[in-house]
Amino acid sequence: MQAIVCHRFAPVDDLVLETAWPSSPLGPGDVRIAVRAAGVNFPDSLKVEGRYQIKPPLPWIPGSEVAGVVAEVGADVRSHRVGQRVIGIPDWHAGGFATELVLPAMRVLPIDDRLGFEAAAAIPIVYGTSYYALKRRGELKPGETLLVLGAAGGVGLATVQLGKALGARVIAAASTEAKRALAREHGADETIDYTQPDWRLAVKALTSDKGVDVIYDPVGGDSFDEAIRCIGWMGRYLVVGFTSGRIPTLKVNLPLVKGYDVRGVRHDVWRDTLWEEEARDDMAQLLAWQAEGRISALVTATYPLAQAVQAINDITARKTTGKVVLTMP
Numbered sequence: 001m002q003a004i005v006c007h008r009f010a011p012v013d014d015l016v017l018e019t020a021w022p023s024s025p026l027g028p029g030d031v032r033i034a035v036r037a038a039g040v041n042f043p044d045s046l047k048v049e050g051r052y053q054i055k056p057p058l059p060w061i062p063g064s065e066v067a068g069v070v071a072e073v074g075a076d077v078r079s080h081r082v083g084q085r086v087i088g089i090p091d092w093h094a095g096g097f098a099t100e101l102v103l104p105a106m107r108v109l110p111i112d113d114r115l116g117f118e119a120a121a122a123i124p125i126v127y128g129t130s131y132y133a134l135k136r137r138g139e140l141k142p143g144e145t146l147l148v149l150g151a152a153g154g155v156g157l158a159t160v161q162l163g164k165a166l167g168a169r170v171i172a173a174a175s176t177e178a179k180r181a182l183a184r185e186h187g188a189d190e191t192i193d194y195t196q197p198d199w200r201l202a203v204k205a206l207t208s209d210k211g212v213d214v215i216y217d218p219v220g221g222d223s224f225d226e227a228i229r230c231i232g233w234m235g236r237y238l239v240v241g242f243t244s245g246r247i248p249t250l251k252v253n254l255p256l257v258k259g260y261d262v263r264g265v266r267h268d269v270w271r272d273t274l275w276e277e278e279a280r281d282d283m284a285q286l287l288a289w290q291a292e293g294r295i296s297a298l299v300t301a302t303y304p305l306a307q308a309v310q311a312i313n314d315i316t317a318r319k320t321t322g323k324v325v326l327t328m329p
Helices: 042-048 117-121 126-137 154-165 177-185 200-206 221-227 253-258 267-273 275-292 305-316
Strands: 003-005 016-018 030-040 066-073 085-088 100-104 108-110 145-148 169-174 190-193 212-217 231-239 261-264 299-304 323-327
Touching (some): 003 305, 030 117, 042 305, 066 100, 108 275, 126 275, 154 323, 212 221, 305 323
Parallel strands (some): 299 323
Antiparallel strands (some): 003 016, 030 100, 066 085
């Protein structure tokens, strides 16, 4: 099979396209997927460079979400059949940037025939992360106000859509008018330019000085410094990531005065720990909402597998909006 392989923790440019990588053996409870598309995410770069919380054993194939067709099933598998269209969600061992992927049957879900492979591969990580963040960590309720930072990126647009699906009023923060327009197209009620000085004043004006109930922050850096002052009484600030590159600090008198919570979002650990109990059901819910049109994965760029390095670099350089997907030869 073909695969993008990380032989050592190093800059993304050191990734290698292997054209004759050995296929993984198929266990009795496993499913082999002929991969058609694989989602690309910002954490892929951190993992390749050895800067993520978990370091996989080397050599390692990145890629945490795929869509494709069942090519083979293990002897004990009754839930899937050859030829079935599916998504596959590996654990931290990953393996998605390849033309084949072997997973336990429990980590493979069928997809609607109307859902394209590229769109299907765009759902598990960004929508899974955002749904977990809003539902389980943010406890977002109908009628509450949600502020989304980086709202035109992959996780940002997913969060805008899911916030509306959960009944919230959504304020989307993005850096350009084109990005803000994109957020409005995907359901945002209000938008703000968070590159402007004192942009928190715009948020306060939109909330009659009350502040917002939940903030979703995958950006960190200077955006955090302003956003943390936008939160209202008993609010929840969701720390998702630091795409800006700077990990901010917090003066703890602020949550004391306003009585709000700062909550970390580690979807991958929760997902892999509680896959059979809760996470699989959440993923099934997302696929159902996609089929119903309540959410719609926006794939804005596709790259062939051989251009995986370019795809990752474009994401880390913040040159992309929506979701980036690799397609297989």
